[in-house]
Amino acid sequence: MDKSFEVIIIGGSYAGLSAALALGRSLRKVLVIDAGKPCNTPTPHSHNFLTQDGVVPSEIAKIGRNQVEKYDTVQFHDGLAIEGTKTFEGFTITTEEGILFSSKKLIFATGLKDLMPGVDGFAECWGKSVIHCPYCHGYEVKHQKTGIIANGEKANHYASLISNWTKELTLFTNGPSELSKDQTTKILQNGISIVETPIEKLLHQNGKVQEVVLTDGKALPIQAIYSSPDFVQHSSIPEELGCQLNEQGLINVDGFQMTDVSGVYACGDNSTMRSVAMAVSSGHIAGVVVNKDLIAEVF
Numbered sequence: 001m002d003k004s005f006e007v008i009i010i011g012g013s014y015a016g017l018s019a020a021l022a023l024g025r026s027l028r029k030v031l032v033i034d035a036g037k038p039c040n041t042p043t044p045h046s047h048n049f050l051t052q053d054g055v056v057p058s059e060i061a062k063i064g065r066n067q068v069e070k071y072d073t074v075q076f077h078d079g080l081a082i083e084g085t086k087t088f089e090g091f092t093i094t095t096e097e098g099i100l101f102s103s104k105k106l107i108f109a110t111g112l113k114d115l116m117p118g119v120d121g122f123a124e125c126w127g128k129s130v131i132h133c134p135y136c137h138g139y140e141v142k143h144q145k146t147g148i149i150a151n152g153e154k155a156n157h158y159a160s161l162i163s164n165w166t167k168e169l170t171l172f173t174n175g176p177s178e179l180s181k182d183q184t185t186k187i188l189q190n191g192i193s194i195v196e197t198p199i200e201k202l203l204h205q206n207g208k209v210q211e212v213v214l215t216d217g218k219a220l221p222i223q224a225i226y227s228s229p230d231f232v233q234h235s236s237i238p239e240e241l242g243c244q245l246n247e248q249g250l251i252n253v254d255g256f257q258m259t260d261v262s263g264v265y266a267c268g269d270n271s272t273m274r275s276v277a278m279a280v281s282s283g284h285i286a287g288v289v290v291n292k293d294l295i296a297e298v299f
Contacts, residue, residue, distance in 0.1 A: 001075065004102045005031045007290055008093055010081045010235065011109030013038040014276050015268025015283035017064040019107050022287025024071030028294065031101055032068075033093065035080040037234075038111060043127040048135050049277040060276065077101070084237040090263060093237075105290050108243075108251065108259075108266045109283060110235035112274075117229055119149075119174075121202030121209070128207035130225045136275060138165040141224035146170070147212055149199070149227040152178035158226055159187045167191060170220060172212060174199050195220070233270055257286040265290060 007023055009016045012034025023030045038061065046057045068074055083094040090104040116123040122130060130149075131137040146166045148158045151173040159171055169192045177184065177196050187194060197218070202225070203211040211219040231249065239245065243259040243266070244252045251266040253259055259266050267282035 001077070002029075002031075003100065005029050005075075006103060006294060007031075007105045007107060008033065008091070008101055008103040009107040009109060010034075010093065010237070011111060011268065011270075012036075012065065012076065013061055013109065013111065013268070014064065014279040015286070016107070016109030017061065017068050018280045018283030019109060019267060019287035019290070020068045020074050021064075021071070022284050023291055024068060024074040026287070026291040027073055028291060030074045031077060031103070032074065033077045033079060033081045033095065033101070036078065045140075046276050047137060047139065048275065049280070052276070057276065081235065081237060084241050086241060086261075091241075104263065104294065106241075106264045107257075107286050107290060108235065108238050108264070108270060109268045109279075109286075110233065110238075111269045112231040113234045115230045115232065117149075117174075117227075119199050119202060121204050122227075122229075125202055125204050125207050125209050125225070126229075129204065129209040129223070130202070130227055132226065132228050133274060134162055134165050134226070138162070142166060144168065144223040145221055147172055147209075147220075147222040147225040149174055149225055151175070154228060155179060156183045156187070158228075159190070159192050162226055163190055163192065169193070170195060170212075170222070172199055235270075238264065238266060238270075256289045257282055258289065 006029045009019055009032045012032045020032050045054050047053050052060050080096040081093050082096050085092045091106050092102045094100050142165045145168045148171045150158050171194045173196050175198050197214040197216050200213045200215045202209050212222050213219045242261045246252045251271040253266050253271045257265045257267045265286045267286040268279040272278050272282050
């Protein structure tokens with residue numbers, strides 16, 4: 001296998017494949033390094049992605065990879081990238097097996113790693129009945145008894161947003177409320193209950209939540225929950241190369257998916273709104289911009 005490329009893409013899910021497709025069609029010599037651990041693995045169906053609405057996420061990725069593999073200038077390496085180094089000519093990437101690859105440009109499509117809170121049953125329901133995005137999953141749980149696990153500004157945002165999909169809403173702050181007086185008043189005026197008692201566990205059946213059990217023993221029937229747990233970048237390489245993170249913890253990019261480091265680009269969940277459609281879009285932009293930048297260097 002070749003070790004030198006024009007572009008290395010780290011991450012071979014939706015964003016990475018989209019970038020690879022644009023670059024393959026631009027006749028670029030590309031390597032996609034993928035560890036096979038997309039962050040939406042627990043999710044049974046993907047939605048709000050035109051032509052693929054309701055399709056299993058892994059099936060979308062499989063179709064994408066099959067299509068990208070038809071371009072003979074694009075190669076794949078199944079493995080984990082663990083180190084990146086800036087060189088005079090570009091970059092080197094080291095994999096977990098100790099293999100070194102080099103390129104002129106880097107695209108990170110590495111996604112995020114969700115940090116599950118210490119609530120029994122949460123992880124088992126995550127991506128199934130504990131969801132983060134109404135645009136991705138809200139239609140499937142519309143008009144159901146729905147909970148929100150959040151506090152402060154995030155809780156206020158969720159409460160107003162989710163009220164579009166259901167009026168049977170309960171906000172669980174999982175401890176003392178951090179909402180302002182005005183926020184609390186507006187939420188209550190919209191018929192949304194606020195529960196401050198900490199959560200002990202989520203009762204569920206194969207990941208389908210049934211009840212929220214509180215530490216005082218009270219159990220509330222709930223069919224779906226919105227929550228946005230903390231996360232970290234799935235790869236530490238961008239930061240090690242000098243890429244900056246924004247206040248949300250995402251890789252800072254401009255409108256062309258360019259990071260603060262020359263020659264390094266980022267796309268997908270690591271730098272934008274979490275959505276398959278957005279990942280594909282940002283990956284396409286990254287691929288097109290990288291090709292444009294490579295042309296500009298020699299023309």
